[in-house]
Amino acid sequence: MPITGRCHCGAVTWRASEEPQRHSLCHCEDCRRWSGAPVVGWAAFYENVVTIEGETRGYQSSPAATREFCARCGTGLFYRSATLLPGILDIQSGTMDDPEAFPPSAQVMVRHRLGWAREMDKLPAFESYPGMD
Structure with missing residues (x-):
């Protein structure tokens, strides 16, 4: 059973033929600034089991890492x-078509966690945005 996902606009899709090796929630400042979110879920797959379709763009966010996003809508x-x-x-686990299928098993970089995120x-x-029911 493949695991699939996509960007917001659907221009980039991905498919993994195996389950992720792990799923972690990252609190580091680098992930936070890149995503604009207080915490980012990452599902780690072996590269050779993932197929990507569509145009991505990337940039080197640190000397050791590259981050890629949809060239059309900008989804990380x-x-x-x-x-x-x-x-x-x-x-990014939020791009999975079924993000409930693989719950996170750890939080990482908690030394960078925002204080209010603990609470x-x-x-x-x-249940929805207040006033939008």
Whole structure:
């Protein structure tokens, strides 16, 4: 059963023939600034089991890593580092067609976690955006 995903506009799709090696939530500042989100989910796949269709663009976000995004809509998709994660393609788990299928098993870079992120479960929760029901 393949695992599939796509960018926001659908111009880039990906398919993995095996389950991810791990799924982690990253709190580092680099991920936060790149995504614009307080935490980013990453599903790590062996590169050789992933097929990507569509045009991505990338940039070297650090001396050891490249981040790729959809050339059309800008959705963040992939993280590659031959130095830090040889043979691994990290894929933003929010781009999975079924993100519930592989729950995260760890949080990483928690030394960079925003203080208020520790208390998110205590915030009021609404089924939809307040006033938009």
